[in-house]
Amino acid sequence: MVFAAQENATWVPSLQIYGDHKAPSNDAEFLALAATLAPPDVMHHLQSAQPLDPIAVYRFPCGIRRRYDQLRRFPGRLLVIGDTLCSVNPVYGAGVSLAAAEAIALGECLAEESSAPLARRFFRTAHRTTYPTWWLAKCGDYSLSQAGLGARLLGSGFRLLSAAAAEDPATATAMLRSLALVDSPSTLVHPRILRRILRSRLRNQPVEALRR
Ligand SMILES: Cc1cc2nc3c(=O)[nH]c(=O)nc-3n(C[C@H](O)[C@H](O)[C@H](O)COP(=O)(O)OP(=O)(O)OC[C@H]3O[C@@H](n4cnc5c(N)ncnc54)[C@H](O)[C@@H]3O)c2cc1C
Known part of the structure; x- marks a missing residue:
């Protein structure tokens, strides 16, 4: 889910759905799906917001x-x-x-x-x-697919990065700066970021689970 600020105090809430999951096609379906993802403060604003346009669905088959x-x-x-x-x-x-x-x-x-x-x-x-952005986006797509071993490894790396970015502003900033081409994606494998990803992983997954 992305909740992006626009000009004139307007916002664009987007839900991104993969595979066979059905995209919401009206406000009620949109709010119901958003409620499974959004934190309470975002949900509160969504429920009281005034829609400017009907829901738009955009399908994207592949990069x-x-x-x-x-x-x-x-x-x-x-x-x-x-x-x-x-x-x-x-x-x-x-x-x-x-x-x-x-x-x-x-x-x-x-x-x-x-x-x-x-x-x-x-x-x-x-x-x-x-190429660097294409490669980074592929890793993101691999994180959702069951492709070959190499793709699964890259996808797992992207999943770890995303999980760390969800709770650590420094990792989130590094990820967004790479995707926006401000910094090279190589900054994401800098020891400073790798340490943060590992710390996030250890915080959320006890060491015993990592040994298994
Ligand atoms: C739902 C969605 C969300 C997105 N969100 C983001 C985002 O947050 N950030 C971001 O950076 N990118 C985003 N993108 C991607 C971004 O929109 C595209 O990468 C970007 O617009 C590509 O620019 P372009 O000029 O190559 O193509 P377009 O912007 O698609 O421009 C092509 C133009 O050519 C016109 N055209 C097509 N055929 C003809 C013809 N035969 N004769 C005359 N004109 C023609 C089309 O009408 C169109 O106006 C998003 C894309 C989608 C679909």
Whole structure:
């Protein structure tokens, strides 16, 4: 659940549902599902809030990254940017930051003095720019899937990170800064953050349980 402040004292409450779970399609269903997740103070505001619009449901089947950087030829005077290049699950709130980072990369490519085709230079730079966020978002998606061993390991790491972020502001800030492309996702494996994740895990799971 995300409860995001907007301008003019308005808020957007969002519920993110995976797999076969049914998305709420009216206010009553929305509040009933929110009540299973929201802390009492948030729930109090939700119940007394004035809806500005009906509930909107958006379905997102999967993240897609298209590897134009691997094409040997590409039509001249044409480029692909934004979601058409790399689209991650909206739950991570990273799409606009990715599109902005690609726009900056494009500006840099345009300023370069190079005889190589612009499309090739841009797609390679854009791939490097988007890869860390794509990778982090994949780890998040893996945390909900039953994919292969490698994916399960990455997913478990993301689950530990999310659990620590839910109760530790420093971990939450590091996670949000990485997803917003302010910091590199490598900051999430810095010993300072790893210690906080471990501490959160030990607080919530007795050492005996970890030995099992
Ligand atoms: C529910 C939801 C929540 C999201 N929340 C966040 C968030 O909190 N933070 C964040 O960073 N990102 C978020 N995103 C992702 C973000 O919206 C996208 O990553 C971002 O908008 C991509 O920008 P874009 O310009 O590539 O594509 P779009 O913003 O989709 O723009 C493409 C435009 O092209 C137009 N178009 C399409 N086809 C044609 C055509 N044939 N001719 C003319 N025009 C056409 C479309 O109408 C559209 O206006 C969210 C996405 C969704 C769906």
